[in-house]
Amino acid sequence: MVAPYSLTPFTELRRQLDQLFDEFGFGRWRSPLMTTAYPLVNICDVGEELHVEAELPGVKKEDLEIFALGNELTIKGRWRPAAGDGQTRHRQERPSGEFSRVITLPVEVNEDKVAAELKDGVLSVRLPKVEAAKPRKIMLKS
Amino acid sequence: MVDTTLQKREAQRGEAEQIRSGPMFIPAVDIIETNNEILLLADMPGVKPDGMDINYEAGVLTIYGRVEPRRKGDENYLLEEYEVGDFSRRFEIGEGIDANKIEAELHDGVLTLHLPKTPEVMPRKISVKA
Secondary structure, eight states, rough: OOOOOOOOOOHHHHHHHHHHHHHTBOOEEOOOGGOSSSSSSSEEESEEEEEEEEETTTOGGGGEEEEETTTTTEEEOOOOOOSSSSSSSEEOOOSSSEEEEEEESSSOOOOGEEEEEEETTTTEEEEBBBBBSSOOOOOOOO | SSSOEEEEEBBBTTTTTTTTTTOOEEOOEEEOOOEEEEEEEEETTTEEEEEEEEEEEEEEEEEEEEEOOOOOOOOOOEEEEOOOOEEEEEOOOTBOOGGGGGGEETTTTEEEEEEEBBBGGSSOOOOOOO
């Protein structure tokens, strides 16, 4: 079986380029326009739960939808278009419109107990694993 | 259109504003000009109002957002697609901005800067004499 989480060659290349730029002393671009999937996620396993974190600056709580089903997590939302007439856009690097991403998790999660929080543009989702997927301590017989 | 376009300058390391080690990121920005002001929006997820530092000196506007590390160090990361770090970017501001009246707001990880134009550069309707 192929591990679902491994660095693709492109991710690895970008990481190396980032390091190179760090050494030269430049800041790195953090523009979503340069990535194919949105939002980017960090996933960590904390034993009984999985924690998924994503950066979603400018997205309002009411414009964000999160679904968990089996071992899939969907993050879906949109940015509200900026209102106003007589405007000239000199620069547009921030993303706009809608986004949707389905993330395959390594284990099934308990859909009813998923908790999500959006704060300062950072989304944190806590997904408790189903009982069968939780780590178990094996007692040694004496 | 008035000649007040902000000119981007890449944030550079080793300058006074970088006070912490770790990766630093250049935030994505939108720059919008209306009749009365120039609006600058910068994506700075994870920055709280007290971590925001905005400076204007000699025609250079610097925005710096401090991001508290969210990683404790003992987590088992299965996937790490992005790194967390501070945000910094500098802009050269042309003539025509009233620096004393610059206002800033921070909502949902987005910094909004209002840069009001000085009256001299605001569009005026010229009425034609009969």
